[in-house]
Every structure is written in C-alpha cells, then in structure tokens.
Amino acid sequence: MAEKRRIELMVCTGTGCFAGGAFQIIDELNKELNLFGLKDEVTVVATGCNGFCGQGPLMVVIPDNIFYGWLEKKDIHHLVEEHFLKGRPVKKLMFKPPEEKEPLPLLSDIPFFKKQLLVVLRNKGIIDPEKIEDYIARDGYLAIEKVLGSMSPKDVREEILKSGLRGRGGAGFLTGKKWEIANQQTKTPKYFIANCDEGDPGAYMDRSVLESDPHSVIEGMCIAGYAVGSNEGFIYVRTEYPLAIKRMRIAIAQAEEYGLLGKNILGSDYDFTIEIREGSGAFVCGEETSLINSIEGDIPEPRLRPPFPAQAGLWGCPTVINNVETLANVPMIITRGAEWFSSVGTDTSKGTKIFSLVGKINNTGLIEVPMGITLKEVVYEIGGGIPKGKKFKAVQTGGPSGGCIPSSMLDSPIDYESLQKAGSMMGSGGMIVMDEDTCVVDVSKFFIQFTNEESCGKCTSCRDGSEALLEVLTRISDGEGREGDIEFLTELGECIKDASMCGLGQTLPNPVLSTLRYFKDEYEAHIKEKRCPALVCRNLIQYYIDPNKCVGCLLCIKSCPTEAITGESKFIHIINQENCHKCGQCLEVCPPKISAIIKVTGSDMENLIQLSEIISCKEWKKNHEYS
Amino acid sequence: MPKLTIDELQKMRATARKGIYLREGNFRGKVIVHMGTCGIAAGAREIMNSFLVEMDERKLTDIMFTTTGCAGLCSEEPIATIEMEGSPPVKYRKLTSEKVKKIFDEHIIAGNVVKEFVLGIGSERVG
Numbered sequence: 001m002a003e004k005r006r007i008e009l010m011v012c013t014g015t016g017c018f019a020g021g022a023f024q025i026i027d028e029l030n031k032e033l034n035l036f037g038l039k040d041e042v043t044v045v046a047t048g049c050n051g052f053c054g055q056g057p058l059m060v061v062i063p064d065n066i067f068y069g070w071l072e073k074k075d076i077h078h079l080v081e082e083h084f085l086k087g088r089p090v091k092k093l094m095f096k097p098p099e100e101k102e103p104l105p106l107l108s109d110i111p112f113f114k115k116q117l118l119v120v121l122r123n124k125g126i127i128d129p130e131k132i133e134d135y136i137a138r139d140g141y142l143a144i145e146k147v148l149g150s151m152s153p154k155d156v157r158e159e160i161l162k163s164g165l166r167g168r169g170g171a172g173f174l175t176g177k178k179w180e181i182a183n184q185q186t187k188t189p190k191y192f193i194a195n196c197d198e199g200d201p202g203a204y205m206d207r208s209v210l211e212s213d214p215h216s217v218i219e220g221m222c223i224a225g226y227a228v229g230s231n232e233g234f235i236y237v238r239t240e241y242p243l244a245i246k247r248m249r250i251a252i253a254q255a256e257e258y259g260l261l262g263k264n265i266l267g268s269d270y271d272f273t274i275e276i277r278e279g280s281g282a283f284v285c286g287e288e289t290s291l292i293n294s295i296e297g298d299i300p301e302p303r304l305r306p307p308f309p310a311q312a313g314l315w316g317c318p319t320v321i322n323n324v325e326t327l328a329n330v331p332m333i334i335t336r337g338a339e340w341f342s343s344v345g346t347d348t349s350k351g352t353k354i355f356s357l358v359g360k361i362n363n364t365g366l367i368e369v370p371m372g373i374t375l376k377e378v379v380y381e382i383g384g385g386i387p388k389g390k391k392f393k394a395v396q397t398g399g400p401s402g403g404c405i406p407s408s409m410l411d412s413p414i415d416y417e418s419l420q421k422a423g424s425m426m427g428s429g430g431m432i433v434m435d436e437d438t439c440v441v442d443v444s445k446f447f448i449q450f451t452n453e454e455s456c457g458k459c460t461s462c463r464d465g466s467e468a469l470l471e472v473l474t475r476i477s478d479g480e481g482r483e484g485d486i487e488f489l490t491e492l493g494e495c496i497k498d499a500s501m502c503g504l505g506q507t508l509p510n511p512v513l514s515t516l517r518y519f520k521d522e523y524e525a526h527i528k529e530k531r532c533p534a535l536v537c538r539n540l541i542q543y544y545i546d547p548n549k550c551v552g553c554l555l556c557i558k559s560c561p562t563e564a565i566t567g568e569s570k571f572i573h574i575i576n577q578e579n580c581h582k583c584g585q586c587l588e589v590c591p592p593k594i595s596a597i598i599k600v601t602g603s604d605m606e607n608l609i610q611l612s613e614i615i616s617c618k619e620w621k622k623n624h625e626y627s
Numbered sequence: 628m629p630k631l632t633i634d635e636l637q638k639m640r641a642t643a644r645k646g647i648y649l650r651e652g653n654f655r656g657k658v659i660v661h662m663g664t665c666g667i668a669a670g671a672r673e674i675m676n677s678f679l680v681e682m683d684e685r686k687l688t689d690i691m692f693t694t695t696g697c698a699g700l701c702s703e704e705p706i707a708t709i710e711m712e713g714s715p716p717v718k719y720r721k722l723t724s725e726k727v728k729k730i731f732d733e734h735i736i737a738g739n740v741v742k743e744f745v746l747g748i749g750s751e752r753v754g
Contacts, residue, residue: 004679006692008649037672041679063649063691086662087694126650136636137643145633259630267632 007042008062014049017056028073032080042084048212050125054364067107068093112363115382117370119352120328124212129247132254135215143331148268156227163338164350169323170427172416182228182310185318190230193321196237199283200399203430205354206324210244214251220327225272239278283454287502288321301458302502345371349415359433376410390435398427400447401507403514423514439536440515445473451508462505465496477537481527531602538582541601547572549596556586648688655689656711663697669704677727720746
C-alpha cells in the first residue's frame with residue numbers, strides 16, 4: 001500500500017482542549033474522513049498543548065498552516081468536505097481578532113503566535129508526544145548523542161554555566177552553578193530531581209511541557225545526570241496532572257526500550273534511570289526541601305538550610321533539583337551552543353520564558369517569549385488586550401508569591417531583576433491580568449487565603465502571620481477597616497518575610513505589599529470612606545435601579561433569588577436593600593439597551609437609594625392616577 | 628527493539644524525519660488538483676490518488692498536494708495546477724493516470740513543462 005498522506009491535522013489534546021472535547025473532535029474527524037474516503041490522505045495527530053487555550057478545542061492543518069479554533073462536533077462534516085476534500089478553507093472556524101472583520105487563516109499571521117520565540121516549546125503542536133519517533137525526527141536525543149559522543153561532564157557543566165541559564169522555577173539560581181556544587185560533593189549516590197510540582201493558581205507551564213514534549217525533559221535530565229555524576233533521577237509531579245503523568249510514563253518506557261535510559265546509554269558506560277513520584281498537590285512541595293521530604297515519605301515541611309540539597313538532600317545525599325522548564329532548555333543549549341542561547345534575552349536573564357497568560361485578557365493561553373520583552377507587548381500584542389474595551393489595571397506575576405504590577409510599569413522588561421524591582425517576581429511564570437473591575441483588596445485576600453491554607457504550619461510567622469493578614473484584609477473588605485490597618489499590614493508583611501524559613505513564607509506577603517505600594521488609595525477608600533472603587537467587595541456595594549431608565553419589564557424581579565425586588569409590569573422596580581444578597585443576577589438580566597441596574601458604593605449608596613425611593617413614589621402615584 | 632547505539636539513533640532519525648516532512652514545510656513545489664463538483668465527476672479523486680502514488684514511489688518529501696474548487700473550465704476537467712518554485716503556475720487539462728506519470732517525471736522532477744497537456748501557463752488577472 002502506497003503511503004498517500006498529504007494533510008496532517010494537528011489537534012491539540014492538552015488538558016484545556018481535552019476538557020473542551022478534543023477527543024470527541026478527533027473521533028468525529030476520523031469518522032468523517034472515512035466517510036469521504038480521505039483517511040489515507042488526511043491523518044489526525046493528537047498533539048500536546050498548542051498554547052492558544054482560549055480558542056480550544058483547536059487544530060492546525062498541515063501543510064497549509066491554517067488554524068481552526070472553537071471546534072464543535074457539528075462543524076466537522078462541513079469542514080472535512082470543504083477543506084480537506086475540495087480545498088476550500090472554512091472561514092467561520094478561523095480565528096478572528098475581536099475588532100477585525102476578516103479572519104486570519106494562517107497560524108503565522110495571528111499576533112498571539114507571531115511575537116513568540118519557541119525554545120522549550122519548540123515541538124509543541126508539531127509532534128505526537130506519545131511517539132518517540134516524532135521527537136527524534138525533530139533533532140531529539142541529538143544532544144545526548146553529542147554529550148556521550150564527545151563531551152566530558154566538565155564540558156557539559158561549563159557549557160550550561162556559559163549559557164547563563166537560570167532556574168525557571170522562581171528563584172533564578174544559575175543552573176550551571178548548582179550543578180557545579182553538586183558535582184563537587186564526594187558522597188554518593190547523587191540524585192537528580194525534576195520539579196513539576198506546579199502549584200500557582202492559574203499557572204500550567206510545566207504541565208504543558210510534560211504533556212506536549214515529555215522526551216525533552218527526559219533528555220535534559222539524562223544530560224544533567226551525566227554532568228553532575230548522578231545515575232538516578234526522579235520526576236516529582238502532582239497527581240492532579242493525570243495526562244502529564246500518563247505521557248511521561250509512556251515516554252520513559254519508550255526511552256528505556258531504545259536504550260536512551262537505563263544501563264549503558266547509547267552504548268556508553270553511563271547509566272541513568274528515571275522514576276516518577278506523584279505528589280498529592282501540596283503547594284509547599286514546590287519548595288525543594290519539602291519536596292525531598294515528600295519523596296522520602298515524610299510530612300512535607302521545609303528543612304533548614306544550609307546544608308543545601310546540592311550538599312545533602314534526598315536521603316542525605318547530594319541532590320540537584322531543577323524545574324522541568326529549566327531541564328527542557330538543556331538539550332537545546334547543548335545542540336545549538338551556549339552562545340546561541342545567551343544571544344537571546346537580556347544581560348542577566350538569558351533565553352526565553354514560558355508564561356501562562358490568564359485573567360482578564362482576550363487571548364488566554366500559554367506563551368513563550370524572549371526575556372526582556374515588555375509587559376505591554378505581552379498584554380496588548382500577544383494577549384490582544386483587555387476584553388470589552390475595559391481598562392488595564394495590573395498584572396500579577398509569579399502567582400501567590402508574586403506581586404501586582406500597575407499600568408505605569410507596563411513598559412518595564414520582563415526579566416528576573418526588573419520584576420523583583422517592581423515588587424514582584426518571575427516565579428514559575430503565572431501571569432494574571434486584571435482589569436478595572438478587579439479590587440486589589442479582594443485579590444490580596446484571595447492570594448493570602450490560598451497561602452494561608454497551603455502553609456505547612458512549621459513556622460509561626462507563616463502559619464499565624466498569614467492568618468492575621470487574612471483577618472485584617474477580610475475586615476477591610478467587609479467595610480470594617482480601621483485606622484492603622486495599612487501600617488499593620490506593612491509591618492506584619494515585612495516580619496513574615498524575615499522570619500519564615502522557606503520560600504512560601506518569605507514571599508507570601510508580596511501580593512499585599514505590592515498592592516499597598518501601588519494601590520494604597522484603594523485600601524484607604526475601603527478603610528476611611530467605606531468605599532470599594534472597583535465595585536467588588538459585597539459589603540461595600542449596593543445594586544440600584546435607575547428610575548429614569550427602568551421600563552418595568554419584570555426581568556430582574558423574576559431572576560432575583562431572594563425576592564428582593566418589588567414592582568409591577570410597566571412600573572419602576574425597586575430593590576429592597578435589606579433582602580438583597582448582592583448576587584448580581586439582576587444586573588446580568590437587565591437588557592443592555594436599558595441598563596437600568598448599576599452598582600454603587602460609598603456615599604453614593606445613601607444618596608441614590610433615597611432618590612430612588614422618592615422618584616419611584618412619585619412615579620407610582622402618577623401612573624396610578626392615569627390608570 | 629534492541630538498545631540503540633549512536634549510529635543506529637542517527638539512522639533512525641533520518642527515517643523519522645521522512646515521517647514528519649509535511650510538518651517541516653520545506654516544499655519546492657505544489658500540486659493543486661481542482662476538486663469542484665465537475666472535477667470530482669470527471670475523476671479528480673483518481674488523479675489526486677495517482678499523484679500521491681507517484682510521489683510515494685519516488686520517495687520525495689518536497690512537494691505538497693492540495694485541492695481547490697472549480698477552475699471555471701469544467702469541460703477540461705480533471706485539471707491540476709503545478710506550481711514549482713520560481714516559475715509561473717501551469718494548468719494541465721483532461722488528466723489521466725498516464726499523463727500524471729509523465730508530468731511527474733518531466734515537469735516536477737526534471738523541470739520541463741509537458742507542453743502537449745497544457746491548458747495554460749500563469750493565472751488569471753485579479754481585478
């Protein structure tokens with residue numbers, strides 16, 4: 001049988017698209033391709049995360065390079081007939097930027113993809129992550145070939161050090177230096193751990209690397225093990241990542257079968273094995289020493305440093321822990337050279353970084369950009385700006401350990417130092433965009449709630465400090481803020497930073513401290529004027545029906561779960577504030593062309609409510625007189 | 628599968644590359660088979676099949692195959708347009724499997740247009 005493949009459909013099966021029904025789309029595609037007799041000519045490939053998660057389920061048609069998003073089962077019949085049989089790409093399934101009339105057919109024309117630079121995610125959407133052949137075809141295992149064929153462990157360490165690669169897990173320690181320290185240890189065995197305990201809310205960079213290109217992590221670990229003299233590796237991944245774990249298991253089995261893991265790799269005398277260890281999803285396990293405790297079977301609590309894990313880690317032996325993204329960079333540095341790698345990025349931050357761009361942003365997804373790119377480029381060019389024409393307020397980088405960066409700093413470049421200067425951090429790469437409708441007190445409360453729950457409880461400062469922060473923040477957002485709260489938050493925040501043992505405690509006050517730095521006026525409005533400028537904090541807002549706009553359509557009355565709205569057909573409706581639970585349902589159902597329902601806060605509340613009652617009474621009387 | 632040596636891995640990579648050539652996008656030319664209703668009725672599916680079989684037999688990885696709608700001259704179907712890098716597109720008329728074989732050898736591989744089958748060279752003006 002002749003091989004007649006002429007089109008490949010790269011369907012994203014990352015976790016996002018998987019949840020959106022990617023596998024049903026694949027089944028439907030196969031069914032329709034069969035129906036049209038195209039199954040020899042058109043092949044469906046299940047790839048890892050494509051990155052443009054906001055458009056999922058999605059696919060890219062190869063070789064035309066046409067991008068289709070928001071696929072539904074019902075579209076597939078038409079798509080197969082029109083595009084794959086008759087060669088007429090289907091416009092309505094293509095990506096259309098919100099303000100444009102015409103769609104952009106080609107993936108390469110879509111701004112979301114255009115500004116990206118792929119190093120770690122070089123194979124995303126191009127390979128089937130469950131096929132080692134696909135990885136090998138894309139120069140996979142070329143680096144280990146080079147390392148075992150012509151480089152000494154010292155050469156490898158020097159190359160990585162020269163490249164300037166820094167840890168992608170958050171702190172940004174020089175990878176080459178970490179390897180050097182571990183290499184100097186005389187105690188054996190030495191262990192190597194890939195950290196995939198990604199816990200930041202809204203962040204999924206590491207998961208995507210494992211899902212879309214697991215072999216790149218295996219190869220990176222294999223090289224790293226050789227460089228530091230370790231023969232045993234662990235991948236620590238949270239059990240909530242079933243797809244990543246499944247693909248990693250398949251990849252390890254394939255690598256073992258081909259002799260790319262195990263004894264005498266590629267006929268050399270170097271041995272390396274990898275074992276997967278599943279964590280139960282405690283946030284603190286992302287911290288190196290807690291992670292080590294977890295692998296050993298102990299309660300995940302941080303250990304005092306020194307000794308550092310590179311000196312005495314897992315079972316007291318020298319242990320290197322690298323983030324998976326860091327490791328996925330390693331094969332590329334070896335194949336293309338340290339000079340190439342360090343030509344990308346800024347003076348102190350080399351290479352690229354993956355971010356998960358989420359929140360109030362048009363193009364939600366996973367992006368890889370060169371270090372030094374500005375926040376503005378990421379938010380407006382790649383991210384496509386803020387939905388519904390709202391104003392940008394801040395971007396939170398680095399997850400619960402990071403801080404909020406305001407619009408005045410949008411021009412600052414993204415690198416380790418600049419973010420730190422802005423009161424935030426690189427972190428693992430979460431990027432949560434907030435618009436004008438986001439209340440900073442509410443956001444801080446959310447993050448502190450998270451870290452408070454995730455604190456392991458070992459240090460008083462972190463355990464009870466976060467509790468105290470949360471208490472004050474809750475009070476402020478409930479409208480019971482007091483004079484002196486801001487000073488208390490600042491002082492306590494600094495204390496927690498100083499007194500906590502691990503990264504969790506040392507960084508947990510960041511969301512509070514950074515918002516206090518840039519949005520102090522909002523805190524003051526909450527405390528002094530009992531006003532929430534973003535109209536979010538429930539105790540400080542009221543819903544109000546504008547009597548000049550209400551047409552008396554009954555929609556809000558019907559939708560109100562607490563029967564707090566009174567009125568009759570064609571009579572102005574009034575919200576009874578005592579019964580209102582502020583669910584916002586009435587605001588949702590009020591037709592956009594009427595928009596009679598508004599949210600008010602602070603002194604507006606009293607004034608408007610009184611006014612509303614006066615007008616409504618008059619109106620009621622007037623209407624009754626006529627009828 | 629026995630454990631690989633460096634040589635074997637390199638051999639495997641060369642084979643594997645051929646498996647994903649479509650995704651790399653290094654094409655020297657493009658064959659477009661016109662698949663309007665008229666084309667399909669006149670046997671365009673069979674023509675596409677012949678092209679793909681010829682391609683497979685020659686083990687090439689630098690030609691891409693695609694389809695398009697009716698070219699407007701339904702009486703001349705099946706029609707295919709060949710676009711080789713650096714030269715204007717050539718439309719061939721009333722194709723058969725034998726003609727496809729000849730076009731493949733002479734035009735796609737050797738670079739000489741098979742004049743006797745040609746419908747036209749270049750494309751219509753877009754006003």
